[in-house]
Amino acid sequence: MRQTIAIVLQYRVAIILALTLTVSGLIVPGYLSETTLSLGLDRAAAIGLIATGLTVLLIAGQIDLSGGAIFALAGIVSTILQPSLGILPAALVGVFVGGLCGAINGGLVVGLKVNSLVLTLATMLIFRAVAHWITNSQPVTGTDIMFSLTMAQIYLDIFSIRSALFIVCIILLHLWLTRTIAGRNVFAVGSNATAAEESGVAAGRVVFFGFIFAGSLAGVAGVLQSLVTNTGSPVFGSELTVAVIAAVVVGGTRLEGGRGSALGTLGGVLTMAALTMAMEFQSVPAYLQQVVSGLILILLVVLDRTVHTRGRAAGAIPLLVTQNPITTGGKP
Amino acid sequence: MSEIASELDSESSNERFARGSRLVDLLSKTGLSLAILAVILYGSFSSPAFFTTGNFLNILTSMSIIGIVVVGMTFVLVVGGLADLSVPATIACGAILSLGLQPVIGPVPAFVVAVALSGLIGSVNGVLVGYLGVNPIIATLGIGTIALGIVQAAVGGVIVYGANPESAEFVKGRLFGIPVVVLIFLAVAVIGHFILARSFWGRWTLATGGNYSAAEASAVPVKAVKAGAFVITAVAAGISGGLLGLTLQSARPLIGQGYEFSAITAVVVGGVSIMGGFGSVPRAIAGLIFVQLLTNVMVLDGVRTPIQGFVLGILIAGAVGMDSALRKRGVA
Numbered sequence: 001m002r003q004t005i006a007i008v009l010q011y012r013v014a015i016i017l018a019l020t021l022t023v024s025g026l027i028v029p030g031y032l033s034e035t036t037l038s039l040g041l042d043r044a045a046a047i048g049l050i051a052t053g054l055t056v057l058l059i060a061g062q063i064d065l066s067g068g069a070i071f072a073l074a075g076i077v078s079t080i081l082q083p084s085l086g087i088l089p090a091a092l093v094g095v096f097v098g099g100l101c102g103a104i105n106g107g108l109v110v111g112l113k114v115n116s117l118v119l120t121l122a123t124m125l126i127f128r129a130v131a132h133w134i135t136n137s138q139p140v141t142g143t144d145i146m147f148s149l150t151m152a153q154i155y156l157d158i159f160s161i162r163s164a165l166f167i168v169c170i171i172l173l174h175l176w177l178t179r180t181i182a183g184r185n186v187f188a189v190g191s192n193a194t195a196a197e198e199s200g201v202a203a204g205r206v207v208f209f210g211f212i213f214a215g216s217l218a219g220v221a222g223v224l225q226s227l228v229t230n231t232g233s234p235v236f237g238s239e240l241t242v243a244v245i246a247a248v249v250v251g252g253t254r255l256e257g258g259r260g261s262a263l264g265t266l267g268g269v270l271t272m273a274a275l276t277m278a279m280e281f282q283s284v285p286a287y288l289q290q291v292v293s294g295l296i297l298i299l300l301v302v303l304d305r306t307v308h309t310r311g312r313a314a315g316a317i318p319l320l321v322t323q324n325p326i327t328t329g330g331k332p
Numbered sequence: 333m334s335e336i337a338s339e340l341d342s343e344s345s346n347e348r349f350a351r352g353s354r355l356v357d358l359l360s361k362t363g364l365s366l367a368i369l370a371v372i373l374y375g376s377f378s379s380p381a382f383f384t385t386g387n388f389l390n391i392l393t394s395m396s397i398i399g400i401v402v403v404g405m406t407f408v409l410v411v412g413g414l415a416d417l418s419v420p421a422t423i424a425c426g427a428i429l430s431l432g433l434q435p436v437i438g439p440v441p442a443f444v445v446a447v448a449l450s451g452l453i454g455s456v457n458g459v460l461v462g463y464l465g466v467n468p469i470i471a472t473l474g475i476g477t478i479a480l481g482i483v484q485a486a487v488g489g490v491i492v493y494g495a496n497p498e499s500a501e502f503v504k505g506r507l508f509g510i511p512v513v514v515l516i517f518l519a520v521a522v523i524g525h526f527i528l529a530r531s532f533w534g535r536w537t538l539a540t541g542g543n544y545s546a547a548e549a550s551a552v553p554v555k556a557v558k559a560g561a562f563v564i565t566a567v568a569a570g571i572s573g574g575l576l577g578l579t580l581q582s583a584r585p586l587i588g589q590g591y592e593f594s595a596i597t598a599v600v601v602g603g604v605s606i607m608g609g610f611g612s613v614p615r616a617i618a619g620l621i622f623v624q625l626l627t628n629v630m631v632l633d634g635v636r637t638p639i640q641g642f643v644l645g646i647l648i649a650g651a652v653g654m655d656s657a658l659r660k661r662g663v664a
Contacts, residue, residue, distance in 0.1 A: 132638035
């Protein structure tokens with residue numbers, strides 16, 4: 001019985017996603033068609049790309065509230081520079097601006113040793129102010145509307161460029177977090193920064209590059225959004241921050257740091273997107289949609305806090321401790 | 333005996349040790365007052381409209397609504413609860429219900445019910461954070477979303493208008509030449525200061541924020557104290573929302589948007605540490621006064637809104653940077 005509960009809890013995101021898809025497929029006509037799913041995936045990609053970056057930061061024990069502002073700023077820069085640089089170089093500059101914003105966040109958090117919540121709250125205001133400043137609070141338009149049509153094209157019946165990029169990023173991040181030493185160091189820093197530092201992990205550097213990674217991905221998401229809509233606007237992404245944090249946390253990543261997974265984030269993003277789309281198809285009022293997503297967020301987090309399963313505990317404690325030859329008397 | 337006394341005396345008057353910290357100590361105590369004075373001086377020279385009774389009454393009135401939230405938010409930061417992001421929802425709850433229930437049960441009971449229900453939202457936050465150990469950011473974000481959705485569903489998702497002109501007159505009116513809203517703010521601030529600085533609850537709050545385990549070991553009911561901070565904030569935000577609704581005579585669901593960040597800004601600029609265990613209501617209000625005066629001067633000088641956001645962002649970053657620097661010296 002315990003075993004079953006443990007397994008159910010371990011794959012709770014996948015189960016909820018499957019349930020959402022099944023129930024919506026039965027109730028909402030045309031929900032499981034390729035067109036609907038590919039459009040849903042494309043819309044989820046913007047949240048997903050920022051969420052991918054935030055996953056690393058949360059695992060490292062930090063948080064970034066400025067993702068939405070970076071999203072807007074990078075999009076604006078890439079749109080404004082289009083006439084002088086051409087579309088692709090301008091897009092690269094936009095991503096670079098995202099990375100730069102991340103570097104500012106990371107440099108200040110590590111250098112001043114301040115709480116990342118308040119600091120990124122401050123930089124969120126600053127980045128958004130810059131975005132309003134350079135655009136005069138007006139939306140800016142790109143040069144080539146046809147290019148945005150190619151960006152929005154669906155390939156292989158299911159992937160747009162955006163959603164394919166999101167999936168690739170998540171898979172690469174999963175491999176990096178689970179298969180490389182640098183990835184493991186992120187977990188070490190998140191669960192105990194002092195201990196990690198003592199063991200020779202440069203905790204400051206991990207956090208710094210975590211912020212650059214998150215900033216760059218928010219930049220990528222912003223640039224792609226601007227390319228797809230052929231617009232850059234200083235108000236883009238203001239409601240994204242909450243959705244992104246919710247998606248990552250639903251995916252099982254802890255805000256306290258030290259635990260989380262890229263595949264969990266993929267599940268979280270897809271679950272939230274599937275739910276939103278199903279409710280929109282059924283014309284559920286926006287405020288009831290909020291109640292449902294809020295309830296799911298709180299439920300999953302409370303489950304995570306209150307139910308400690310054996311399976312998870314065994315994973316958290318090293319084998320040497322659970323089966324220490326000295327305490328077990330040498331018996332296996 | 334006298335040897336020990338002289339030993340202690342010489343230690344405390346150790347020149348090299350005391351000189352640096354005395355300066356920092358002085359700066360941390362008077363820095364904000366000096367800054368406020370500087371803004372007032374600059375404002376009086378730069379704009380003829382600044383140093384007038386009318387302008388100061390304007391600042392006071394606009395400060396009062398947010399000030400009530402600031403008093404509550406101080407408790408959350410001091411107890412080590414990071415921040416309460418459900419404030420927009422509790423403000424909306426206060427505003428929408430105190431207007432929406434007016435035709436049904438009369439203005440005063442409507443106000444009381446609105447504040448009580450806001451307190452209920454706060455107690456849900458408190459149970460999640462204090463007793464279940466959910467991260468405050470996630471808990472308040474999720475509960476805020478849910479509460480806002482439920483309140484909107486209750487009134488059908490529309491803008492609510494006031495139906496009782498007398499109550500509006502009372503809130504907008506003056507008592508002894510001072511706006512009623514300001515008097516209510518002063519009352520809330522005095523009560524908040526008394527609780528935090530003079531009562532056992534305040535001592536417990538400071539102890540819990542300073543060192544959770546030590547406070548728990550000293551038989552402080554840490555869980556209740558932590559939960560209480562969120563209830564206090566929610567009640568304050570409910571009062572603030574009710575007053576805001578009565579002043580405007582209309583309440584839309586997003587009425588409280590941005591108040592959470594403004595409140596956090598004021599508290600942090602006032603030198604209350606986000607890490608908990610240190611802070612007072614007068615400090616937070618000094619921070620609020622500084623921010624409000626600065627904004628007022630910028631508005632009078634015709635500084636554009638984006639640049640105002642820029643300045644506020646830098647202000648927060650500077651305040652947290654200073655907090656961490658002072659902390660290292662063991663002053664603040």
